[in-house]
Amino acid sequence: MDDTSTIRPLALVTGASSGIGLELAQLFARNGFDLVVCAEDAGIAVAAEGLVADGNAAVRSVRADLSTAEGVEELVREVTAAGRPLDALALNAGVANGGPFIETPLEDDLRVIGLDVVAVVHLAKRLLPAMVARGAGRVLVTSSVASLMPGPYYATYAASKAFVQSFAEAVRHELEDTGVTITTLLPGPTDTDFFEASHMEDTKVAQGPKDDPAKVAREGFEALMAGKDKVTVRSVKARAQGVLSAVLPHKAQPGAHGSMTEPQDQS
Numbered sequence: 001m002d003d004t005s006t007i008r009p010l011a012l013v014t015g016a017s018s019g020i021g022l023e024l025a026q027l028f029a030r031n032g033f034d035l036v037v038c039a040e041d042a043g044i045a046v047a048a049e050g051l052v053a054d055g056n057a058a059v060r061s062v063r064a065d066l067s068t069a070e071g072v073e074e075l076v077r078e079v080t081a082a083g084r085p086l087d088a089l090a091l092n093a094g095v096a097n098g099g100p101f102i103e104t105p106l107e108d109d110l111r112v113i114g115l116d117v118v119a120v121v122h123l124a125k126r127l128l129p130a131m132v133a134r135g136a137g138r139v140l141v142t143s144s145v146a147s148l149m150p151g152p153y154y155a156t157y158a159a160s161k162a163f164v165q166s167f168a169e170a171v172r173h174e175l176e177d178t179g180v181t182i183t184t185l186l187p188g189p190t191d192t193d194f195f196e197a198s199h200m201e202d203t204k205v206a207q208g209p210k211d212d213p214a215k216v217a218r219e220g221f222e223a224l225m226a227g228k229d230k231v232t233v234r235s236v237k238a239r240a241q242g243v244l245s246a247v248l249p250h251k252a253q254p255g256a257h258g259s260m261t262e263p264q265d266q267s
Contacts, residue, residue, distance in 0.1 A: 008032055008033060008034045008057075008058070009032065009033050009034070009087035009088065010033065010034050010035070010036065010082065010084050010085065010086055010087050010088075011025075011028040011033040011034070011035055011036070011086075011087060011088035011089070011090065012035075012036045012037075012038070012075075012079055012086055012088070012089050012090065012127075013025045013028065013035065013036075013037050013038070013090040013092060014038045014039070014066060014075075014090065014091055014092050014093035014119075014123070015038075015039055015092040015093030015094060015142075016037035016038060016039055016044060016047055016092070017037075017039035017041055017043035017044040017046075017047045018039075018043060018047070018192065018193060019190070019192030019193065019194065019213050020092060020142060020185075020187065020190060020192065020213045020216050020217050020220070021037075021039070021090070021092040021093065021142075022047050022213075023213050023214045023216070023217030023218075024090050024092060024140070024217045024220065024221060025037050025047070025051055025090075026051065026217075027217055027218065027221040028057075028088065028090075028221070029051050029055045029056075029057035029059070030055055031221075031225075033057065033087070033088065034057050034058040034059070034084075035048075035051060035057055035058070035059045035060070036059075036060045036061075036062060036075075036078060036079055036082060037051065037059060037060070037061050037062070038061070038062040038063075038064055038066065038075050038078075038093070039063065039093070040063065040064065040065045040066065040067075040071070041063070042063065044061045044062070044063050045061050045063070047061070048060070048061035060078065060082060062074065062075050062078045064078075066093050066114075066115055066119040066123075067111045067114035067115040067118075067119065068114065069118075069122065071119075072119050072122045072123060072126075075123070076123070076126045076127070079127065085130065085131075085134055086127055086130065086131065086137065087136070087137060087138065088137070088138045088139070088140070088224070089123070089124075089127055089128075089131075089137070089138070089139045089140070090139075090140045090142075090220075090224075091119075091120050091123060091124070091139065091140070091141045091142065092140070092142040093115055093119065094115060094116045094142060094144075094157075094160075094161075095111065095112055095115055095116065095157075095194075095197055095198060096112060096154045096156075096157035096194065096197075096198035096200065097109050097111070097112045097154060097156055097157065097198060097199065098153060098154045098195075098198050098199040098200035098203065098261065098263065099153060099154075099199060099263060100153060100263075101155045101156075109156045112156045112157055112160055113156055113160055116157065116160035116161065116164065117160045117163050117164065120141065120164055120167070121167065124139070124171065128171075128175075128180065131179075131180045132175065132178045132179075132180050134179075135178065135179035135180075136179045136180065137179070137180040137181075138180070138181050138183070138224050138225070138227070139168075139180065139181065139182045139183065139224075140183050140184075140185060140220055140221075140223075140224040141164055141168045141182065141183070141184050141185070142184075142185050142187070142220070143161050143164050143165045143168065143184040143185060143186050143230075144157075144158075144161040144186055144187060144188075145186050145187065145188045145232065145233075146158040146161050146257075147161035147162045147164065147165040147186065148162075148186075149257045150257060151257050151261060152257060152261060152262065153200075153203070153261040153262045153263065154198065154200065154261055157198070158257070164184075165184055165186075165230075168182050168184045169182075169184070169229070169230075172229060181224075181227040182229075183220070183223050183224045183227070183228050183229060183230060183231065184229070184230040184231075185216070185219070185220035185223065185230070185231055185233070186230060186231065186232040186233065187211060187216045187220075187233045188211060188233055189205050189206075189208060189209070189210045189211065190210055190211045190212075190213050190216050190233075191210040191211065191212060191213060192213050200261065200263075202263050202264045203261050203262065203263060203264065204261075204262075204264070205261055211233055215233070216233050219231050219233055219234065
């Protein structure tokens with residue numbers, strides 16, 4: 001990192017090799033941040049090179065599997081090695097596991113919980129105290145409109161996002177008046193590799209309209225910088241799902257949600 005980098009704020013973005021995470025990293029870079037970016041795939045090095053070429057940001061890439069405690073600690077060590085305070089933290093990495101719960105491999109469901117829940121708590125526990133001690137910091141947690149209702153056919157994902165949403169709101173309350181804000185981003189279906197990676201290509205939701213990840217990231221970034229508590233992406237699909245969660249009786253919610261996530265060969 002060059003001499004000017006010390007006056008730039010530092011942001012960490014997980015799941016930054018593609019999709020919403022990469023778009024968030026680009027927004028941070030364009031808005032004067034240096035970056036630590038992390039993903040489990042080799043594409044993270046390519047993404048980091050692109051971020052450097054796109055602007056003046058100094059970028060450190062970390063390839064780590066955050067579904068494991070070892071991967072999380074490796075990332076924490078890399079952030080600490082930067083020798084600089086962390087100004088923004090975007091906990092974006094996540095995955096689903098599509099299909100009927102009794103048929104999906106146990107290891108895949110546990111990986112969802114490990115990445116979507118345990119890694120969020122682990123990283124927050126390790127990185128938030130320094131932000132609070134400094135009296136400054138911004139945290140963006142990628143939740144989902146799936147958090148608003150039970151989600152048949154990707155049960156562990158929807159449940160994980162419900163946990164993340166509740167967790168983030170609770171910790172935000174605890175950190176009032178500390179100078180540290182926590183914002184949740186609730187996107188609907190987004191045009192990324194999520195559905196392919198989650199074995200959900202043959203669902204109505206995967207085959208329907210999707211939001212541009214650049215739009216989703218922009219709304220999340222703007223909400224983060226404004227210190228808002230949460231932002232639900234302003235798409236028709238996301239708004240509709242939010243409305244359904246508010247007006248449908250709880251008993252009817254799984255059926256409404258499941259009609260979009262059920263594999264078509266199960267119908």
